[in-house]
Amino acid sequence: MNIVFAIKALGIKGGGAERVLSDVASGLAARGHTVTLISSDHEEVPPYYQLDRSVRQIKLGLGDVAGKSTLLDVIRRIVRFRRALSGIRPDVVVAFLNSTYLPLGIALIGSPIPMIASEHIGPEHYRDRWVERCSLLLMPLLAVRITVVSQQILVSFGWWLRRKMVVVSNSLTAPIKRNSSEHEKGKGLTVTLLTVGRLVAQKNHVSLISAFARIASRHPNWYLRIVGDGTLRSTLESQVRELGLAEQVMLVGAVADVSQEYARADLFVMPSTYESIGLATVEALLHGLPAVGFADCPGTNRVIKDNENGILVTGANRIESLAIALEKLMADPQELQRLSSASTDWLRDMFDLDMVLDTWERLIEKVVSLH
Numbered sequence: 496m497n498i499v500f501a502i503k504a505l506g507i508k509g510g511g512a513e514r515v516l517s518d519v520a521s522g523l524a525a526r527g528h529t530v531t532l533i534s535s536d537h538e539e540v541p542p543y544y545q546l547d548r549s550v551r552q553i554k555l556g557l558g559d560v561a562g563k564s565t566l567l568d569v570i571r572r573i574v575r576f577r578r579a580l581s582g583i584r585p586d587v588v589v590a591f592l593n594s595t596y597l598p599l600g601i602a603l604i605g606s607p608i609p610m611i612a613s614e615h616i617g618p619e620h621y622r623d624r625w626v627e628r629c630s631l632l633l634m635p636l637l638a639v640r641i642t643v644v645s646q647q648i649l650v651s652f653g654w655w656l657r658r659k660m661v662v663v664s665n666s667l668t669a670p671i672k673r674n675s676s677e678h679e680k681g682k683g684l685t686v687t688l689l690t691v692g693r694l695v696a697q698k699n700h701v702s703l704i705s706a707f708a709r710i711a712s713r714h715p716n717w718y719l720r721i722v723g724d725g726t727l728r729s730t731l732e733s734q735v736r737e738l739g740l741a742e743q744v745m746l747v748g749a750v751a752d753v754s755q756e757y758a759r760a761d762l763f764v765m766p767s768t769y770e771s772i773g774l775a776t777v778e779a780l781l782h783g784l785p786a787v788g789f790a791d792c793p794g795t796n797r798v799i800k801d802n803e804n805g806i807l808v809t810g811a812n813r814i815e816s817l818a819i820a821l822e823k824l825m826a827d828p829q830e831l832q833r834l835s836s837a838s839t840d841w842l843r844d845m846f847d848l849d850m851v852l853d854t855w856e857r858l859i860e861k862v863v864s865l866h
Contacts, residue, residue: 501533502591504560506540508749512615514544515665521547522852576602586863597630600637609866612638617648619769635659644772666851680761680831689760691775694725703766706818708738724749757782770794785834804837
């Protein structure tokens with residue numbers, strides 16, 4: 496099949512949806528499909544994640560892809576999308592994320608080319624974003640299908656969107672270097688609490704740093720490593736300085752080989768208020784790391800099994816409850832080791848790339864057959 500994938504940007508460091516798109520586009524190209532990837536990146540910006548050499552890239556070079564789009568940017572993107580697609584004549588277009596599927600859907604009005612909108616977050620994200628929420632609500636009129644990453648996310652949306660939604664799980668292709676049994680968690684001269692995620696409000700790093708501040712002095716050999724980049728970096732750096740944690744908290748930025756970070760860590764924490772599926776938590780668990788996250792966080796509560804492979808935090812005072820849960824494990828190497836020995840076979844099966852590619856192929860074939 497002739498497939499076009501589209502996304503606002505592929506040069507952003509550490510984006511989860513961007514990585515999934517790169518894996519899926521490359522995987523389908525390797526299976527013999529003709530795959531073109533359209534983004535608004537400028538020509539000199541390389542994709543952050545590796546793409547199969549047979550994937551054709553078209554870079555529109557429009558606007559500041561790391562920031563919010565202006566109305567003029569959106570209009571220009573619509574025009575450029577329509578022009579590019581008229582030359583490619585694909586069987587189907589798959590638009591990743593809200594910032595792309597609305598302008599692409601408008602560009603395809605009057606065209607016989609069907610569109611699949613790929614949504615990678617839950618309804619919590621749209622609670623205070625009325626413009627994005629309105630664009631999502633238009634999707635049943637513009638897209639043949641809307642993909643979401645889990646059944647848990649699908650049922651959390653209203654009926655208007657659910658009727659067009661199908662589940663296509665995310666995939667994992669990062670090398671898994673599971674910590675060996677020789678690595679006794681929590682017993683080193685220095686021990687590491689790790690979190691991985693973009694520095695944005697959703698990831699709730701502010702609460703994590705505040706929680707760590709309550710217990711750091713009692714555990715001077717523990718260090719918090721925050722891997723990721725984002726708009727809140729300067730805010731978090733100021734918080735670390737004000738709390739006197741510069742010696743124990745490190746904001747290391749985006750890391751290309753994040754597998755090494757997991758392999759060297761002793762405990763993982765995901766403080767997010769909401770997630771679609773929590774790929775970083777999945778990766779941590781696959782590396783043999785116990786994980787801590789909030790029990791009411793969608794995505795996180797799907798992969799952390801309380802008292803089996805980690806702790807799901809409850810309590811009205813979220814910062815205090817998170818601090819208590821972290822300290823419980825930081826002070827008990829034997830418990831860390833027990834939780835790290837939990838089986839991860841079910842996670843490997845759930846996010847297997849070949850299974851995810853099979854699902855995408857079936858969906859695309861069905862959509863194409865309807866048109």
